[in-house]
Amino acid sequence: MQATLEALTEEMARDPAIFVLGEGIGKRGGNFRTTAGLYERYGPLRLCDTPICERGFVGLACGAAMAGARPVVDFMFVDFVLDALGEIFNQIAKVQYMSGGRLRMPVLLRGCIGVGHSAATHHSGSYHPLFAHIPGLRVAVPSNPADAKGLLRHALRGHDPVVFLEHRELLGVKGPVPEGDWEIPFGRAAVVRPGKDVTVVALSLMVRHALAACAALEKEGISVELIDPRTVAPLDVDTVLASVRKTGRLLIVDEAFGPFGLGSEIAAQVAERGLDQLDAPIRRLHGAHAPTPYSPPLEAAVAPTAKTVERAIRDLLED
Amino acid sequence: MAIPIAVPRLGWSTEEALFTGWLKEDGAPVRAGEPLYVLETDKASQEVECLDAGTLNILAGGPKAGDKVLVGALIGYLLQPGEVVPSSAPLVVSAREGKPAPAVVATFAAPEPERSRIAISPRALRIAAELGVDWTRIEGSGRDGRIVERDVRAALERGGKPGAGSVRRVIAERLSRSARTTVPVTLVTTADASPLAGIRRRLKESDGPDAPGYTDLVVKLVAEALCRHPALNARWEGDGVVLQEGIHIGVAVDTEAGLLVPVIRNVPELTVRQVAAASRDLAARARRRALRPEEMQGGTFTVSNLGAFAIDAFTPVINLPECAVLGMGRIERRPVAEGDAIVIREQLTLSLTFDHRIVDGAPAARFLGELAALIRGPGAALGL
């Protein structure tokens, strides 16, 4: 979180067209401290506190971008921005194409995703597959501070609308962040750890769960290659395919719903392009296809954990 | 300019409407904005207003009340004073330029292929083919006995290259079916192969070990003979004879596992050297068991050469569903009467087995005669 704040602070200093819209992002510094200290530096016009009208200020951001500004919409929880899907899908995603590229749409839509701490059903969604389904949108879902900073900086320098989603349970995570002016281009997966027996693709918080599972399995001599796509749109399937060519086995782990999701898409592309590399059926591990419950034991049952990831890998190795 | 009146599109996707009648008479003056005629769609009945003014000219042969009209159809003109109906119909673009909708397209279920009951992963299948491992006899270690990559590799290490069993079974089944169903007749003749031997020597000198062999030369000549005698390039399909368009010649290959017949496609379009290259590749892969199934299907004629084993004549078995098969014997120097002299010639014995159901004796004999003549004087047929 500190990493993205650094990126935003630096980019706002570099580009006066950047302004932030959202509820409580002004003096208050953002519900998740995403804009802490920026109000004092850049004032109310560039740190614009909005009424609770997601559709309204997302639509406003669209018009502002058409007129040459670079709005950052901070909607706290991705669940809240569902009210504005029409503005995002019908307007923001389409303007560049419909105008033959004469209008640009550098809107950054950011917010939190994910199950955890009994946030319950209206504060626990992970809707990246929904956004990735729409042509014209880019979707970044980082899993660590360095990626978050590099991807956010890249988003703030491009022409395209970007949906930038951070897992709430990752906001406090610490990690090394390189110094200097660098960015991470979209559509390049990271090989988090190399391995040879099985390929696991995991996103966001699931990368951490998968790392824990890998460590447990390593003691038994099971070698897992872990891949973090980092952006869901564009999606780097080439890196996944290269890994499957080595291992012949593939598991995809994502907290979002399974149907028509990240797992489905990767599985379909791998089957299309690399069927005869597969030594076992492709496996998917997703969040339960149900509204997220409140009670801690119920909540713990709907999202993948290090344990369930480990079990899924073992199961796949038996195929 | 006379203004054409064409049936407008009502709504987004209407392609036709019901013409209910004119609201003006032929020859009547019409002002812009006046309702001109009535159309009915599934949505509603609607008066169509005129955007222009003029004198109405209703086309003879135009729609009557109750007729279906297509969007874009010309039904009349608005004429200005002094104008007449244009002789050539103006271009009226219909809503969808289009091909007529296809009639019901029938779909046929492909015959269910005989499916192996042994499960194998796509990766293991690919690797088995690459390594020439007969996976049908491997025990799988995956879930429910599925064969996976490690099983194939283990089988290879055990030296389990093996199992000629399955190939033998297939051969047995096919040959007995051929014997059961065809009416085979074998013709034997001898051809003077001296010119062919000369060509072969020259090719050896120029091309080295990759030079086309006798089988390749004869395959090429067989293709030429088939071009001239298409009756032999036929298959028995269902309950009738079907002449084949392409000439695809199978070449019998002896492998450890048994007889395999890969097919060289479109032989007339290949040069002799291409035939040789294709044949070499197919034979090598046949011996490695790396042929794809489709590479052993679709032949229209087969050549089998037992010359290497000092055989002269034999009765080759027809490779179903083809019509005929040629057996090549050895090429041997023999004394031959030429006029009143005895000379030494390179003689080749040819045995043609054909299916009498498909073709009669005389045409088959003519084909064999033609082939012998081509061997005697290959000339342009080899394109060398």
Next chain:
Amino acid sequence: MNGRDSSRALDLYRRMLLIRRCEEQLARGHQRGLIHGACHTYVGQEAVAAGVCAQLGAEDVVFSTHRGHGHALAKGVPPRELFAELLGRATGCSRGRGGSMHLFAPEVGLMGTSGIVGPCILQAAGAAYTFKLRADGRVAVAFFGDGAVNNGAFHEGLNMASIWKLPVVFVCENNQFATEVPFSYSAGNPDVASRGAAYGLPGVAVDGNDVLAVDVAAEEAVRRAREGGGPTLLECRTYRTRPHSEGMPDFTYRTREEVEEWKARCPLARLRVKLLEGGTPRNWRRSRRKSRGPSRTPRSSPRKVPGPTRPPRPRTSTRSRGSCPRRPSAPLARSRSCRPPSRR
């Protein structure tokens, strides 16, 4: 009318006439199958686009609706580009990707027409936010119909524009039907202008068929926006005299008589009567000569469109076949739609 007034009135007349001619030609093109999909014409409402856009500079921007041909033409999109777009050509203002409902010409400040009711209000507020951020004195305008004022975008957009005092003008073209649903049915408060008070911004209602009235009201609203006084809600009461979309039945939800009544209030005919009463025929003729360029109307005559990928070949209209005549005499006889009230 004095000289300045009459030359301004002539300019407004010319803008309206261009829209009317183009729309009629597009309607013909649609009937002949040359224009695909939906085609919402602006016939009857010309005074609104003409009057408002006359107050805007080239650097100002407009956001429009599904019925946006008039706004595009009034903001300066060349008719040729509009026609090419509707004919589905690469030379169209949206490169053939948009058609009737998705016109984009940012180079002249047309930021887009839209197939969705409502977003234009939010986007105009957004553009205004950018102008305020840059303090560059530009103004954004949203055109929308009565259908949009019962949509959440209206509420959210006007409220945000009001609290941040954005340089934007919200122009409601109240043509009394949302597609075919009467506004009187769908509105709890059918007085649109009065709704401005709910957001703390001025609401003004004008006769949307009187281009001079629209012009005056727009002048005030645009001036307020440019000077930092914040947004204005401008309700222009008007009527479309063609069906919602070309090819749709028109008398299932309203009567022929009602349409005729509004045709008689044709904004072009009304201004023409005033111009002729003012009586400056010399100016009139001079302006006509000057106006050759902008009032050119491309024709969608089928024979002039050679191939599916080639642009339309515009041709100057040499003969008036429109329903709004230049001269009062002969052409009037051919038109029921624009008879000036004084001649009824």
